Amino acid sequence: YLVPVVILIVGPATWVEKFPEARGTRQSPVDIVTSRASSGGSAPPLVWRYSVNHPRSVVNPGYCWRVDENGYDSELRGGPLGSDVYKLQQWHCHWGSVNGEGSEHTVDGRAFSGELHLVHWNTSKYNSFTEAAGQPDGLAVLGVLLMVGSKHDELDKVVRLLPYIQHKGDKVTFSEPLNPANLLPKRIAYWTYPGSLTTPPCTESVTWILFKEPVQVSAEQVRLNLCYYVNGKNV
Ligand SMILES: NS(=O)(=O)c1ccc(C(=O)NCc2ccc(F)cc2)cc1
Numbered sequence: 022y023l024v025p026v027v028i029l030i031v032g033p034a035t036w037v038e039k040f041p042e043a044r045g046t047r048q049s050p051v052d053i054v055t056s057r058a059s060s061g062g063s064a065p066p067l068v069w070r071y072s073v074n075h076p077r078s079v080v081n082p083g084y085c086w087r088v089d090e091n092g093y094d095s096e097l098r099g100g101p102l103g104s105d106v107y108k109l110q111q112w113h114c115h116w117g118s119v120n121g122e123g124s125e126h127t128v129d130g131r132a133f134s135g136e137l138h139l140v141h142w143n144t145s146k147y148n149s150f151t152e153a154a155g156q157p158d159g160l161a162v163l164g165v166l167l168m169v170g171s172k173h174d175e176l177d178k179v180v181r182l183l184p185y186i187q188h189k190g191d192k193v194t195f196s197e198p199l200n201p202a203n204l205l206p207k208r209i210a211y212w213t214y215p216g217s218l219t220t221p222p223c224t225e226s227v228t229w230i231l232f233k234e235p236v237q238v239s240a241e242q243v244r245l246n247l248c249y250y251v252n253g254k255n256v
């Protein structure tokens with residue numbers, strides 16, 4: 022008998038219809054082909070400073086989780102960012118449906134178990150995140166590759182709150198001190214390229230800065246993320 026084949030046309034393949042930017046020339050994520058990466062030359066060091074003691078909210082946007090910085094002060098400058106100063110808007114993660122395939126960027130074709138994105142906008146040139154998100158030098162995202170290993174204590178301050186935001190739109194506010202700098206790897210060598218938001222509206226406004234060294238999270242932390250968000254669906 023004939024098996025009814027229903028091909029759901031959802032996801033990236035249909036984004037170009039609604040978001041023309043998705044057809045652009047600098048779309049993210051990409052595969053980082055390490056042999057083709059040029060050395061950093063004389064780029065100045067990348068410098069960041071984050072505030073630690075302020076209330077943050079963890080939100081379930083429908084894919085993974087997002088932590089909003091609620092406008093508190095922070096700075097990212099240097100590296101490929103010229104003389105502009107960027108401010109942390111939010112940070113969020115991407116996990117896969119099974120271990121080992123959650124990251125958005127791949128390195129020489131290899132995917133990681135997850136990927137953390139710290140999203141900053143250019144406060145030297147623009148007046149809001151939304152305005153900056155439409156400009157080629159508007160955003161800078163620090164990407165951190167996640168691999169299964171030892172438990173990550175700083176990240177656990179968020180992971181332990183996931184049971185309280187199981188449905189899309191849920192939000193919980195916490196004021197436990199947290200330093201986003203502790204989410205970054207020890208070695209700060211990175212790849213950088215001009216790219217885009219990886220989800221709609223896919224605007225080509227992101228200077229990507231992807232750290233080379235993966236950060237370890239425990240298998241339990243991956244499982245907790247997986248059991249709450251599998252490809253945008255809560256399970
Ligand atoms: N995965 S990623 O780091 O590339 C990424 C970062 C932020 C956003 C986002 O803010 N979208 C909503 C949005 C986008 C543009 C706006 F102008 C307003 C809101 C999407 C993807």
Ligand SMILES: [Zn+2]
Pocket residue numbers: 113114115138219
């Ligand atoms: Zn992201």
